[in-house]
Amino acid sequence: MPELPERVAEPVPSEVPELPDKAERELYLEVLARGGRVPHAAFGEADQGPLGRLLAGGLLVDSDDGLGWTAVDPRAVSARISAGLRTAGTRKLLEAEQLGEELREFTAAFDSAPRRSVRSGVIRHVHDVQQVIDQARELEVGAREILTAQSGTPLAPQQLADSTARARAFVARGGTARVLYEPAARADPATVAYARSLTELGIAVRVLGEPFKRVTVFDRSVAVVPAAADQSSAAFVEDPAVVSFLVGGFERDWQRAEQVSWAGDQAAEPERAVEEQVGRLLAAGLTQRTIALRLGVSERTVAGHLARLRELHGAETLFQLGWRMRGGSGAR
Numbered sequence: 001m002p003e004l005p006e007r008v009a010e011p012v013p014s015e016v017p018e019l020p021d022k023a024e025r026e027l028y029l030e031v032l033a034r035g036g037r038v039p040h041a042a043f044g045e046a047d048q049g050p051l052g053r054l055l056a057g058g059l060l061v062d063s064d065d066g067l068g069w070t071a072v073d074p075r076a077v078s079a080r081i082s083a084g085l086r087t088a089g090t091r092k093l094l095e096a097e098q099l100g101e102e103l104r105e106f107t108a109a110f111d112s113a114p115r116r117s118v119r120s121g122v123i124r125h126v127h128d129v130q131q132v133i134d135q136a137r138e139l140e141v142g143a144r145e146i147l148t149a150q151s152g153t154p155l156a157p158q159q160l161a162d163s164t165a166r167a168r169a170f171v172a173r174g175g176t177a178r179v180l181y182e183p184a185a186r187a188d189p190a191t192v193a194y195a196r197s198l199t200e201l202g203i204a205v206r207v208l209g210e211p212f213k214r215v216t217v218f219d220r221s222v223a224v225v226p227a228a229a230d231q232s233s234a235a236f237v238e239d240p241a242v243v244s245f246l247v248g249g250f251e252r253d254w255q256r257a258e259q260v261s262w263a264g265d266q267a268a269e270p271e272r273a274v275e276e277q278v279g280r281l282l283a284a285g286l287t288q289r290t291i292a293l294r295l296g297v298s299e300r301t302v303a304g305h306l307a308r309l310r311e312l313h314g315a316e317t318l319f320q321l322g323w324r325m326r327g328g329s330g331a332r
Contacts, residue, residue: 020059023050028059031071039068122239125227132224132234139218140170146177147217147250150185160194171201179205180212180250180257183308196262206257209304213249220247258304278305282318283325 020028027050031038043051051069054060058077063070126132140146170177179198185191185207195205214231217223223246227233237243274295281291288306292299306318315321 020054020057021050024054024059027051028054028071031060031069036071037063037068042068122237123242124236124238125233126236127227127233129232135236136216136224136234137166139222139224140166143170143218144175145219146170146175147215147220147247148177149180149212149215149250149253151182151212151214157190160190164194164197167198167201167203171203177203178254179203180253181205181207182212183207183209183304184311186260187308187312192262195260199262205260205262206254207260207304208253208257209300209302209307210256212253215246215250217243217247217250220244223247256300258301274301275305275309278302279309279325282306282309282322285322288318 027043027047034042051060055069058080059072059074060069061072062068126135167177177198179195181191181195185195198205213225215223215225221238221240221243223237223243225235225237225246227235237246274297277295278291281294286294288302289299292302295302306321309325310316310318310321313321313324315324
């Protein structure tokens, strides 16, 4: 440990003294009115308080003969106190500048120390499906904001019904949430009904027609991500840097995602009509960009329709999708 220099205390004022109050001012002015010097007997018991404070502040002193009090020039008192304050202030500034140098050895040791054990348990792997569900719901109960990117197979109707009830309770507690789905969600009636229920509660639900990873983030402090391809285990991530990275990815996906009306069949009809047009134009050999220009929509919207069509027709590529939609083998 570096040896710190010894500091010697000096009799300097620690703070600016209070200004004389009304009684002290009257007493000091009375001394001046009597020529600047008065005998001890000039003041009674009632004057002892103000007199003591004037003596302590240096505005009055004992006269040379020791028989009375003499007024002191306020400028001298002010100069003395100001000098002491400036001295103390200068010393504090010098100490502040020297502190970094005094702790240089500590700083070097801190920078070179291994960080393997600085944080522990910031990523917890849970390998039991029910435990994953239970721990995620514990986080949900105390959360105020939830971000969910729901890729993969849609939930079963019973799971969606349970999720709807929990979402209603979550919103009633003042929570806010955003949900991201793949285009295939719009082809699943149960998921459409669920999304409609969420939007009625004030939860935003969008669709992204490009690949994204499944993740749920609670209050931007804990993220839950799959730890296995079959979703049988999950990792609960609490590292701030990793969670911030995942939130940033979600926000970028959210900005690219398409806003969808989940209001019911009437709102879904225009979507289906556009999707049919996209399929016909693809079958005619048009590219994704040309289809977007022809229909006056974004390429992202066309990509979303194509992703759903690929899933509906079991096509792995756009070429295969176009071939099947033209009546090729294996078309559904």
